[in-house]
Amino acid sequence: MLAWVLAVAGPALLGLATMPFRSSFGLAGGLFCMILVVVAVAVAGGLRPALTGVAASVLAGAFFLAPPDNDLRVSRLGDGLALIAFALVGTAVGILVGELARLGEQQTTSRRVETALRRVATLVALGPPAAELFAAVTQEVGQLLPVDFAIMGRYETDGTVTCVATWGAPVDQFPVGSRSRIEGRNLVTIVHQTGRPARVDGFEHASGRVAVVARKSGFRSSVGTPIVVEGRLWGVMTVGSTRLEPPLPAETEARLASFTELLATAIANAESRAEIAASRARIVAAGDETRRRIERDLHDGAQQRLVSLGLELRAVQAGVPPALGELEGELSRLADGLTGVQEELREFAHGIHPAILAEGGLGPALKTLARRSTVPVELDVEAQVRLPEQVKVATYYVVSEALTNAAKHAHASVVRVQVRSDQALLRLGVRDDGSGGADPVRGSGLVGLKDRVEALRGTITVHSPLGAGTSLDVELPLELSD
Numbered sequence: 001m002l003a004w005v006l007a008v009a010g011p012a013l014l015g016l017a018t019m020p021f022r023s024s025f026g027l028a029g030g031l032f033c034m035i036l037v038v039v040a041v042a043v044a045g046g047l048r049p050a051l052t053g054v055a056a057s058v059l060a061g062a063f064f065l066a067p068p069d070n071d072l073r074v075s076r077l078g079d080g081l082a083l084i085a086f087a088l089v090g091t092a093v094g095i096l097v098g099e100l101a102r103l104g105e106q107q108t109t110s111r112r113v114e115t116a117l118r119r120v121a122t123l124v125a126l127g128p129p130a131a132e133l134f135a136a137v138t139q140e141v142g143q144l145l146p147v148d149f150a151i152m153g154r155y156e157t158d159g160t161v162t163c164v165a166t167w168g169a170p171v172d173q174f175p176v177g178s179r180s181r182i183e184g185r186n187l188v189t190i191v192h193q194t195g196r197p198a199r200v201d202g203f204e205h206a207s208g209r210v211a212v213v214a215r216k217s218g219f220r221s222s223v224g225t226p227i228v229v230e231g232r233l234w235g236v237m238t239v240g241s242t243r244l245e246p247p248l249p250a251e252t253e254a255r256l257a258s259f260t261e262l263l264a265t266a267i268a269n270a271e272s273r274a275e276i277a278a279s280r281a282r283i284v285a286a287g288d289e290t291r292r293r294i295e296r297d298l299h300d301g302a303q304q305r306l307v308s309l310g311l312e313l314r315a316v317q318a319g320v321p322p323a324l325g326e327l328e329g330e331l332s333r334l335a336d337g338l339t340g341v342q343e344e345l346r347e348f349a350h351g352i353h354p355a356i357l358a359e360g361g362l363g364p365a366l367k368t369l370a371r372r373s374t375v376p377v378e379l380d381v382e383a384q385v386r387l388p389e390q391v392k393v394a395t396y397y398v399v400s401e402a403l404t405n406a407a408k409h410a411h412a413s414v415v416r417v418q419v420r421s422d423q424a425l426l427r428l429g430v431r432d433d434g435s436g437g438a439d440p441v442r443g444s445g446l447v448g449l450k451d452r453v454e455a456l457r458g459t460i461t462v463h464s465p466l467g468a469g470t471s472l473d474v475e476l477p478l479e480l481s482d
Contacts, residue, residue: 002044002045003041003044003045003046003049004045004049004052006037006040006041006044006045006049006053007037007041007045007049007050007052007053007056008052008053008056010034010037010040010041010053010056011034011037011053011056011057011059011060011061012056012060014030014033014034014037014060015030015034015060015061015063015064015065016064018030018033018064018065019064019065026065027061027065027066027079027082027083028082030061030064030065031057031061031065031082031083031086034053034057034060034061034086034090035057035086035089035090035093037053037057038050038053038054038057038090038093038094038097039093039094039097041053041094042093042094042097042098042101043097043098043101046098046101046102047094047095047098047099050090050093050094050095050097050098051091051094053090053094054086054087054090054091054094055087057086057090058083058086058087058090059072061082061083061086062074062079062083066079066083067079112144116140116143116144116259117258117259117262119136119140120136120137120140120259120262120263121262123136123137124262124263124265124266124269127266127269127270130164130267130270131164131165131176133263133266134152134164134165134263135165137152137165137259137262137263138150138151138152138165138166138167138237139167140259141167141237141239141256141259142167142168142239143167144255145239145248145252145255145256146241146243146248146249147168147239147240147241147248148168148219148240148241148242149166149167149168149217149219149239149240150166150167150168150237150238150239151163151165151166151167151174151237151238151239152164152165152166152227152235152236152237152263153188153235153236153237153238154234154235155182155192155233155234155235155236156179159181159182160179160180160181160182161179161180161182161188161192161235161236162177162178162179163175163176163177163178163179163180164176164177164235173213173217174213180208180209180210181208181209183207183208183209184206184207184208184209184210184211185206185207185208185211186200186206186207186208186210186211186214187200187210187222187223187224187236187238188208188210188224188236188238189208189210190224191224191225191226191233191236192233192236195226195228195233196226197223197224197225197226197253197256197257198223198224199221199222199223199224199248199252199253200221200222200223201220201221201247201248202220202221203215203219203220214240217242219240219241219242220241220242220243220247221240221241221243221247221248222238222239222240222241222248223238223239223240223248223252223253223256224236224237224238224239225237225238225253225256225257225260226260227260227263227264227267228260228264229264229267229268229271230264230268234264234267237256237259237260237263239252239256306338306341309338310335310338310339313331313334313335313338314335316331317331317332317335357389357392357393357396361387361392362381362383362387362392362395362396362419363381363383365392365396366379366381366395366396366399366417366419367379369396369399369400369403370403370417373403373406373407373415374407375403375406375407375412375413375414375415375432376413376414376415377403377414377415377416377417378414378415378416378417379417380416380417380418380419381417381418381419382419382420382421383419383420383421383426385421385422385423385478387421387426387478388478390456391426391456391476391478394452394453394456394458394474394476395419395426395428395474395476397449397452398428398430398449398452398453398460398472398474399417399428399430401446401448401449402415402417402430402432402470402472403415403430405438405446405470406432406434406470409434409435409438410432410434410435410436410438410469410470411434411435412432412433412434412469413433413434414432414433415430415431415432416429416430416431416432417429417430418430421478423478424477424478424479425475425476425477425478426474426475426476426478427473427474427475428472428473428474428475428476429471429472429473429474430471430472431469431470431471431472432469432470433469434469434470435466435467435469436464436465436466436467436468436469436470437464437465437466437467438462438464438470439464446462453474453476456476456477457477458474458475458476458477459474459475460472460473460474461473461474
């Protein structure tokens with residue numbers, strides 16, 4: 001708008017300002033000053049305002065600076081030729097400067113696009129939460145393009161679109177989390193039906209809730225680009241402007257596509273990570289269930305059978321006559337051996353799956369581990385909330401493996417175990433004063449613990465400098481483990 005005002009009013013004001021000096025200044029001097037106005041208009045607004053400035057300058061020069069005074073007629077041939085030459089030169093200058101300004105603006109915009117894309121790519125590589133990523137990408141798009149709003153939507157299987165991020169106006173009309181029906185004729189519907197970029201310049205014939213909000217908000221031009229994740233239409237990114245002229249640039253779709261491609265990669269990566277995590281969780285759960293079944297089968301089958309055989313053997317032993325003392329001694333040794341096998345099988349079954357977890361909870365189970373440990377254990381357990389079964393099992397196995405490593409490899413004299421929990425997290429710390437040097441990469445037991453913890457979306461950290469003991473810290477989210 002400023003360029004148009006300068007193109008029309010600038011030459012007239014300049015002509016008025018030079019009228020007192022026209023006898024010495026002359027038409028040529030005035031036109032020289034006006035060519036500077038044309039250059040300024042071309043830089044500010046481009047070719048069309050510049051051509052308008054050329055025409056206004058010719059009229060202002062003829063009216064104010066060429067005799068007869070204050071008349072558009074030109075009496076001298078030289079003044080006429082000067083005005084014609086100015087028109088030609090001014091037009092050429094306007095075209096040249098306008099093109100240079102356009103190229104400069106394109107280069108500046110390209111650099112801004114590249115910078116914004118690098119920021120988005122860096123954020124994608126960090127793997128942030130989905131809501132944070134959606135908001136950041138939408139904000140980058142809104143601040144980069146000449147638009148008044150940017151909205152990201154996710155297509156749902158029930159024929160609706162969910163708003164997942166917004167920037168600018170009308171954010172109050174489409175709050176994050178809100179859903180709208182995919183209906184009528186508007187960008188959201190067109191992109192959903194075609195899977196291709198779309199543009200709407202004017203909302204007179206648009207329909208549906210999205211179009212109604214756009215009309216009420218005064219939007220004139222809008223562009224939508226699909227978000228395609230691994231070949232399927234995931235959502236749409238829409239931007240819009242309230243400006244009458246000009247409509248959104250022709251390259252808007254391509255620039256939007258650059259961001260949606262990065263976004264699609266991030267969404268695909270996030271979904272893959274979620275699928276892997278869910279798969280690992282299912283594998284861990286299946287392993288735990290298998291161990292429960294084996295422990296139950298041992299308890300109900302082999303162990304009960306051994307108990308019965310032991311009782312029968314004791315009964316036979318009791319019925320041996322005193323004269324057969326040697327046979328009674330052999331039977332006694334067999335009965336004691338059978339009892340030993342029974343105890344070993346019971347310990348083996350307990351190692352397969354800690355039944356005491358289900359019977360007494362995490363605290364009693366860890367106390368049992370501490371009693372069985374060959375290394376003294378200082379146990380401190382404060383669980384303020386009811387823990388999910390998966391969290392209890394994971395905590396038990398982490399402590400069991402840490403105590404085993406402290407006894408077999410670290411040669412520790414004491415192990416300190418601390419458990420704390422709140423509404424969101426269980427925090428476990430295991431520390432010994434052994435030789436250190438534990439390597440999570442080489443230790444198969446630690447690798448298994450890492451898989452188990454990460455399957456529950458938790459974290460495990462091992463710090464084990466040589467000669468300074470081993471510290472193991474685990475955090476398990478409670479709300480993600482049910």
